[in-house]
Amino acid sequence: MGAGGPAGRGDRFGGCGVIGSLASRVAGRLSPASKRRVRRATDGVLSPVGSVRGVRTSARVVALTYDDGPDPEGTPAVLEALGELGVLATFFVLVERAEGHPALLRRILDEGHEVALHGIDHSRLTERSAGEVRRLLVEGKRRLEAVAGRRVRLFRPAFGAQSVGTFLAARRAGLDPVVWGPTVSDWVDGTAVEVAARALPAVHPGAVILLHDGFEVPVGDETPRPTFDRGDVTRSLVGALRGEGYEVMSVGGLLGCGQVWRTAWFRP
Numbered sequence: 001m002g003a004g005g006p007a008g009r010g011d012r013f014g015g016c017g018v019i020g021s022l023a024s025r026v027a028g029r030l031s032p033a034s035k036r037r038v039r040r041a042t043d044g045v046l047s048p049v050g051s052v053r054g055v056r057t058s059a060r061v062v063a064l065t066y067d068d069g070p071d072p073e074g075t076p077a078v079l080e081a082l083g084e085l086g087v088l089a090t091f092f093v094l095v096e097r098a099e100g101h102p103a104l105l106r107r108i109l110d111e112g113h114e115v116a117l118h119g120i121d122h123s124r125l126t127e128r129s130a131g132e133v134r135r136l137l138v139e140g141k142r143r144l145e146a147v148a149g150r151r152v153r154l155f156r157p158a159f160g161a162q163s164v165g166t167f168l169a170a171r172r173a174g175l176d177p178v179v180w181g182p183t184v185s186d187w188v189d190g191t192a193v194e195v196a197a198r199a200l201p202a203v204h205p206g207a208v209i210l211l212h213d214g215f216e217v218p219v220g221d222e223t224p225r226p227t228f229d230r231g232d233v234t235r236s237l238v239g240a241l242r243g244e245g246y247e248v249m250s251v252g253g254l255l256g257c258g259q260v261w262r263t264a265w266f267r268p
């Protein structure tokens, strides 16, 4: 499994809230075997309300995830780069865009990538009633499965906005929420090399990295569409990761590489 090896850069329990930081503080004074037991206990406590944040492993493996597509400009650029690099990734797509660009969704799947749900549209579930949340998740999963022609299991809430209620509704709908660690913050402009480099300081074994193949900002937000080539961001990021000895893969691939790392992730 590889779980329980030396910690990567950053806090392995990072962002886990009270339980995680307590466990982290205790684990700092324990032997490796005891640390493993503490981590197993932490994971056990968090699993009923824990979102997938990566895997616990000492192996240099990371997942690439792309949100907000399919996008007629960004998605082909990203697919081109991933194809050249021989990397498979996970695309958290918006159902309305998948239905509007079925050929792009088909291309993502035909090229071997994983498709997951990001929402019917990009609204915050935390601002909806419980009944609406249930409907949006059940209907979103059903509609994406119809256009993709396969089962969809992974879900990433728009803006990472999640409450205990929306988390439980996702699980009841048969979806497993996936959050993220390092991000290239690619809603902010820069050169492709600069954008890719933003993620690197936070990368660690088992991390899930956030990028975007589409562009979506909250209503009223005047942020201009970034000008860099999203394919070049992928080329630069994967090049840098491989330079540090990392193997790059989809979330589904990563989950096969170690014990699932769940974190209590709740934000408005």
Ligand SMILES: [Zn+2]
Residues within 6 Å of the ligand: 067, 068, 118, 122, 158, 159, 216
């Ligand atoms: Zn998004």
